[in-house]
Amino acid sequence: MIPKRTLLLSILCAASLSACAQAPDAGDEGRDPAAAPAVEAIETTPGTPEDRARKAIESINPQIRIDSIAAAPLAGFREVIVNGQALYVSDDGKYLLQGSLFDVEAKKDVSQAGVAAVRRKLLAAVPDSERIVFAPANPKYTVTVFTDVECGYCRKLHQDIAEYNKRGIAIEYLAFPRMGLDTPDYREMVSVWCAPDRRKALTDAKDGKRVPTRSCENPVARHYELGQRVGLTGTPMIITEGGVQMPGYLPPDALLSALQQVDASSGAGAGG
Structure with missing residues (x-):
């Protein structure tokens, strides 16, 4: 097993492997030169809650990789998927919540649906x-x-x-x-x-x-x-x-x- 990283560290390191792990040099034997694809930018419409959520997350790390921004199960928030975890940003971009979001009435963790959807998409791209x-x-x-x-x-x-x-x-x-x-x-x-x-x-x-x-x-x-x-x-x-x-x-x-x-x-x- 490997130690579990804190969510904050995961956020700060999400954009680049070189920030958290020693990557091989470009000439290393066996290294696939296409192994580290460029960060894919999430496009948002200026002035929208999604845009404010994106800017809030990017204020933590301007090069961070965001996989998904969508309406959250929590009113007044956007759900942002980063590094396989769900974050919740208020629609004004001022507040960020981290951790599981539990629906008491349904008795289930509703934060995992968005994460699972992102995992499905990413894994489907592996030939x-x-x-x-x-x-x-x-x-x-x-x-x-x-x-x-x-x-x-x-x-x-x-x-x-x-x-x-x-x-x-x-x-x-x-x-x-x-x-x-x-x-x-x-x-x-x-x-x-x-x-x-x-x-x-x-x-x-x-x-x-x-x-x-x-x-x-x-x-x-x-x-x-x-x-x-x-x-x-x-x-x-x-x-x-x-x-x-x-x-x-x-x-x-x-x-x-x-x-x-x-x-x-x-x-x-x-x-x-």
């Missing part, structure tokens, strides 16, 4: 060719798992990969070298993603076996940036097709039960 997939023939559920080759719970999850598959759960791995970029952990994950048989290389790495050093154009740094953007605080991070984050590592039966509960509460079908 199948970048994922390392372990899946049954006809999966009932598919989850995205940000994984590291060294963390204990990541290894524990992978040891039971056949059991997840037996329960109809497909595991689609993305890379998250928890020690950061330009580290031995990062370079080993590059070697895994550059291997001719990624599934075997990932299994070997998680079993502590040596993986031959390789370099190629690879998505590891992009996945690392994406993990931060969707709010990763520890590995493995398990996300449903609907963008719902599971509460850390779950054994096969527990994950199946959690996915079924998500179905029951959302009514959106398997994996949603």
